[in-house]
Amino acid sequence: MPRSGAEARRRLREAALELYLERGFDQTTAAEIAARAGVNERTFFRHFPDKREVLFDGDGDLRAALAQAVAEAPDGLEPFAVLLHAFRRSAQELENTRPYSEPRWKVIAATPALRERELAKHAWLVEAVAEALRRRGTAAGVADLAARTGWAAYQHAVQAWVDEPAQGLSVHLERAFDELRALSSTAPPGPDRTPPN
Structure with missing residues (x-):
């Protein structure tokens, strides 16, 4: 026992x-x-x-750790840089638990009830990150958008790391956030904006 x-x-x-x-x-x-x-x-x-x-044990600790990492990010960083800082801090723990995490992901992927639970947990984590950004002074709408978009980049990086483990998760995170910035800087103008001359 x-x-x-x-x-x-x-x-x-x-x-x-x-x-x-x-x-x-x-x-x-x-x-x-x-x-x-x-x-x-x-x-x-x-x-x-x-x-x-x-299978979701530790999510409460992750939520608290991410919120704390956002709060402790250096002053003057834009929201995506704050999120990259926070996600990079959590990456080490995920790398350390990979032997458990990988089969866990397989079980979740194969089970609709667990996929639904995982989506709910992700929404809970995103809200904690958005709230931490708001506490840093980021406007509410921007904080929500940054948290949702940043979380998507984080998930993209984790999947890339699962597929290509030779490079550390931090490398994949940097790449995902670089690609996110590149996408946002090359986005076509909206209907109420004119393209630059």
Whole structure:
């Protein structure tokens, strides 16, 4: 039996991922996860409200870390530079947990209920980033747009890193944000704007 709460939580996460990969998410019960982890079902529910949340453990920490990184970014940076600073700080943790994260992504991609949960979690993270930008003085609409666009660039960089792991996630992040800036600087003028001479 695991002796500490942290150890039990870790074993539950690992057991859940193993079972989801072996049997599929829908075919796995909380009781089976608990048994594989060497704890009882009551312990499972002490740590997680349902079997979906096992795969999203740590999202609260990520939310707090991203908000803090935005708050601590150097003064004078434009919003995308602030976001790149924040995402770069979280990249190391993602790189450290890649052996767990990669099979986790496969399970989520194969399970509609988990994809839906992931989208809800992403919206929650984006709102935290937007709020942190607003606290830095970025106008509300701009903060929301920057957070949504920046998160899309972050997700793009993570996927590129999964496909091409030889380069670190920070390299992919830099490239994604460079491409985002290039896209925005070459966007065609809107109907209420005239092209430059």
